[in-house]
Amino acid sequence: GENVEQHPSTLSVQEGDSAVIKCTYSDSASNYFPWYKQELGKRPQLIIDIRSNVGEKKDQRIAVTLNKTAKHFSLHITETQPEDSAVYFCAASMSNTGKLIFGQGTTLQVKP
Amino acid sequence: NAGVMQNPRHLVRRRGQEARLRCSPMKGHSHVYWYRQLPEEGLKFMVYLQKENIIDESGMPKERFSAEFPKEGPSILRIQQVVRGDSAAYFCASSPGGTVNEKLFFGSGTQLSVL
Numbered sequence: 001g002e003n004v005e006q007h008p009s010t011l012s013v014q015e016g017d018s019a020v021i022k023c024t025y026s027d028s029a030s031n032y033f034p035w036y037k038q039e040l041g042k043r044p045q046l047i048i049d050i051r052s053n054v055g056e057k058k059d060q061r062i063a064v065t066l067n068k069t070a071k072h073f074s075l076h077i078t079e080t081q082p083e084d085s086a087v088y089f090c091a092a093s094m095s096n097t098g099k100l101i102f103g104q105g106t107t108l109q110v111k112p
Numbered sequence: 113n114a115g116v117m118q119n120p121r122h123l124v125r126r127r128g129q130e131a132r133l134r135c136s137p138m139k140g141h142s143h144v145y146w147y148r149q150l151p152e153e154g155l156k157f158m159v160y161l162q163k164e165n166i167i168d169e170s171g172m173p174k175e176r177f178s179a180e181f182p183k184e185g186p187s188i189l190r191i192q193q194v195v196r197g198d199s200a201a202y203f204c205a206s207s208p209g210g211t212v213n214e215k216l217f218f219g220s221g222t223q224l225s226v227l
Contacts (some may be wrong), residue, residue, distance in 0.1 A: 004114070024197050032214045043116075043220045046216070089154055097160070097214055099157050099170075100157065104153065109193040
């Protein structure tokens with residue numbers, strides 16, 4: 001079955017710097033890749049997603065890139081702010097199913 | 113739109129008791145998913161349901177766990193004879209179905225603690 005590996009497990013950056021989180025997946029049939037942000041004790045919230053027919057997608061300070069050949073995708077956060085501090089999860093699935101396979105999570109700390 | 117509603121937020125059970133977790137999907141959503149999150153881990157898929165149907169239960173433990181989504185009322189995740197290893201956060205998510213079935217919206221979760 002599908003397996004998603006996420007790195008790094010923890011990431012600490014200075015406010016204003018960029019943060020990059022990387023994920024790899026095993027099942028070449030996967031074609032939907034969302035990213036979720038989870039603050040302590042709260043629900044995971046979808047922040048951006050990408051489908052396999054697109055190589056890059058951007059939403060303000062957040063961007064996601066996908067390399068289908070290498071089976072990896074990355075989250076890029078620019079101009080980080082303290083409120084970006086949270087755990088970020090990548091996930092993969094085949095289109096039209098909510099059966100997401102999640103990575104292990106990255107704890108991002110943005111220092112003021 | 114109240115979003116995905118889960119209750120209770122916190123549930124404490126002693127070993128051997130039953131736990132019932134409830135989930136009401138977002139208005140207009142007919143697909144419900146249950147995920148389990150152990151401390152400092154990612155979410156693990158458990159089961160996918162539509163009204164009155166279990167579509168995929170490949171992530172459910174074979175014993176003690178069951179789920180339903182009746183025609184009326186919330187989806188229920190039921191854990192019988194709970195053990196300490198069942199302690200986790202259980203998240204429900206819903207989706208509209210159709211061509212955006214994978215776009216999940218999560219509830220606030222139920223934190224189950226087994227004493």
